[in-house]
Amino acid sequence: MLDSKSSWILAAYTIIFLTGLPANLLALRAFLGRVRQPHPAPVHILLLSLTLADLLLLLLLPFKITEAAYDFRWPLPEVVCALTGFVFYSSIYCSTWLLAGISIERYLGVAFPVRYKLSRRPLYGVIAALVAWIMSFGHCTIVIITQYLNSTQNATENSNFTCYENFNDTQRKFVLPVRLELFLVLFLIPMMVTIFCYWRFVWIMLTQPHVAAQRRRRAVGLAVVTLLNFLVCFGPYNVSHVVGYISNQSPTWRAEAVVLSSLNASLDPLLFYFSSSDVRRAFGKGLQVLRRQGSSLLGRRGKEMAEMTNGDRGVSQAEGAPSSDFTTD
Template sequence: TVMPTLENSLILTAYIIIFLTGLPANLLALRAFVGRVRQPHPAPIHILLLSLTLADLLLLLLLPFKMVDAASDFIWPLPELVCAVTGFGFYSSIYCSVWLLAAISIERYLGVAFPVRYKLSRRPVYGVIAALISWILSFGHCTIVIIIQYLNSTQRLTNESSIICYENFTAEQLEVVIPVRLELFLVLFLIPMAVTIFCYWRFVWIMLTQPHVGAQRRRRAVGLAVVTLLNFLVCFGPYNVSHLVGFHTKVSPKWRAEAVLLSSLNASLDPLLFYFSSSAVRRAFGKGLQALRHRGSSLLGRRGKETAEVANVDRGVSQTEGAPSSDYTTD
């Protein structure tokens, strides 16, 4: 059994924390968005947020394999096919999240910049089309993971049964990997990041300068923009910069494992974005917190005193379960 180094042990610990925090929050958000999408004429934003939740859940469900890899000191202990499938799903979910975040920023901008026209023209099919484009772009590009796997992309060690998953490429494999990684940086990161920054800059400016917008909605608008920007800079930025560094140096940077770890942190940050984006999620989180507090008070022998407070967490939210979200549009 290979024991992980201290650095890899810290990476393993971080993966465990991301998994334990991200999974319940995304499952709670999934329940809320499924309820919204199942209602007649769902808003495109809820279809996009549901797709983003599914992308996060795919990443989280693959994290145990990344944990196994880190626990084995990044000497892959499982079959090569599992390495290929894990890498394909993991990296596809990351880039799908990037484009979905860009699509959400476009929807938010249109909702406040052209409120009347947007309300009259929005259709659920637009959200479905945007989500499908995001999934096709990401999964289509990341098929390179499978292709490289069949080109013996994993570097075999002296022990023929041991491999390093999707790292330490040979010169022949680098001829394929490095240009593709540059394309991933440009098409699946730089372009959607530029779109997102522009849309949220306009979105926040409009929200802060309109006199009829309440302080609570302004705070949520700024929170939404900040969380999304953190996603791009902290989570997706280092990993994609590693592509650019690898293109110039012709080798993967030594800090690539840490960059991949930061990418998975996105699954724990997105629930904050859901909270700022959707009243349905705020209600779900409020009910979840209420249930936890009720259970805690029951264990301590105090029943029913503290649970009423959570219902008022967000007074700006409609208390009707089926009410449409009115965060940033003219619903």
């Protein structure tokens, strides 16, 4: 029987997976089409990289769901724990610097529009994305190192094995200072860069008289969603690093903070929506397909109900009324 903590974390991971996966797949299709065109903008390469990071995280959520279902006792081999944690946390931290890169691109595009258009190259987006991936994966090797550093747990011998959570003294002396460094380099610095760039970006967009109201609203929406990503999704998890360093142990609420970090995979599609007309069109087409399928399903069901009603003389008009509603819908 799961306790309340495991139950809500299991539900949260499941909802994030079910909502984030289709939205990010739609965004992936849109960005792939955009970067295949001649001379793609660096921001589209960064947005494509962010989509890939989100999809990587989402594809690993079934392992986190399994972990929560077993009340945080890791039921799989220890090597799977190490690899899952390594890629999972790398994708989270890759997102922070990719978001910072997107904010820099947006700010430069409105602050120095002519100079930026003349000097922008797709190569710059590729380099920025590679730097974000290398920094995140390089830093998160801590997960694998810590898991095997003087480890006293063994998944095959101990049914209470926990994944990257309970550390011995040797592991804590290594992992807590590195987590503090993660907070500074992979969260605080990109957050400060992002806040500055979007503050300038929004201010310019709102003060320029020739900017259309719709573009202004999208600019504000883009800044708000990105800020929510940092404060709501990444903030609590990274604050847990500071608390753990001060208290010399992982805080008890760290598992909940990890769930919030995963939430960014569901929030990023909103960012994609505000950022790219290609994504807006893709989402619009997706909604149209769902609407047509729903209408077709309801129409078929309505016809079946009408045939049953006409064939059964004992059915009253009141019982037959819903069929015309389905057909009309």
